[in-house]
Amino acid sequence: MKLILREDVENLGKGGEVVDVKPGYGRNFLLPRGLAVVANPKNVRELEHQKTVAAAKAAKMRASAEAVAKRLAETPVTLARKVGEQDKLYGSVTALDIAEALVARGVQIDRRAIDLVEPIKTLGEFEVAVKLHSDVAGKVKVKVEAEQA
Known part of the structure; x- marks a missing residue:
């Protein structure tokens, strides 16, 4: 008997x-x-049609994610923070801070997509990965500098 599975079995x-x-x-x-x-x-015809629609939708989503990745690479983020002894920050830079800075620059990214292993606690330039699609990951350059008094 030939069947088409609707779910994983x-x-x-x-x-x-x-x-x-x-x-x-x-x-x-x-x-x-x-x-x-x-x-x-x-x-079987309906299954083939659904597969072609799903493939087209996936290709469109991937192209959109690649465009956002390219835009992220061209959009560096600079954050000013208060600094203490030995250039250590009073606090840290989190994924939420980076997401807000990107929104201010016109790039809408969910903070959960930003792959920041641990918060940034020192001055300098960092490259942070952003998961945009299952196959596409972008990188954003984050520069943390001392706040001018």
């Missing part, structure tokens, strides 16, 4: 795959639970 396949199963397994387990549909010509 352990030891059988991933959602969207056409699988061949024994009739009893398909009729008594997969179909009643809504895990699969019969692989008739109409359902």
Whole structure:
């Protein structure tokens, strides 16, 4: 019996795959639970259409993420902070600070996408990774300098 899986089924396949199963397994387990549909010509055409739509949408999202990554590379961020002894900051620069600085420069980025392992606590220039898409990661240059009194 040929079926199209609607969801991932352990030891059988991933959602969207056409699988061949024994009739009893398909009729008594997969179909009643809504895990699969019969692989008739109409359902196969619909699956192919959904795959092409999903691929086009994924390509559009990736292109958008690559454009944002390019814009991030061209948009350095400078943050002024109060400094104490030996150029140590009174506090730190966090992902939220970087996200707010990027928004002020016209680049909308979610703070959770900024991959800052630990907050920046010293002066200097840093390159911070930004996760934009599952395949695309950008980098933003962050310069932390002393605040002028």
